[in-house]
Amino acid sequence: MIYDIFLGYKLLKDASAAIALSKTEKEMYEIMGVPKDRLHIIPNCIDLREYQELSKNVRRGNFRNKYNISDDEKIILYVGRLHKSKGLRILLEAFRKLVKEYNVMNCKLVLVGPDDGYLSELTEYTKKWNIRNKVIVTGFVSSTEKIKAYMDADIFVTPKYSGFPMTFLEACFF
Secondary structure, three states: OHHHHHHHHHHHHHOOOEEEOOHHHHHHHHHOOOOHHHEEEOOOOOOHHHHHHHHOOOOOOHHHHHOOOOOOOEEEEEEOOEOHHHOHHHHHHHHHHHHHHOOOOOEEEEEEOOEOOOHHHHHHHHHHOOOHHHEEEEEOOOHHHHHHHHHHOOEEOOOOOOOOOHHHHHHHHO
């Protein structure tokens, strides 16, 4: 916030153009003083060739084997930073209900992504709600490992987001 106040706003106002990922982000830039005629919306995109190349040597089941997830278990997959702003507590609560209240036992919740200061709190929730054995946290993974996770997932979830996350596009590819 201090950076924005002393330098960020000025840089944006003086820029010859600013690119926003979404209408919401564009409106935020307008509030920050960027003239409308210098704002352009260019949504996220991915190079499909990169994913085709990476997935050539990946076979379904690789991720399941690595994390000892049986073929009859459903994988509910989240990909992203483990941060409070991502709505992961809501996701864990929903998963707890699925397992404990609806007695859906043949599933695993897999959280793929680096810890951004929230892992210890998430771990406490899994202990408190007695779902620790149903939740797998991989931490940061390589692009190839991420593709393996997408390929083996049954459901992809993102509880909270802004803009249009790259993970939406990646998940659609697989």
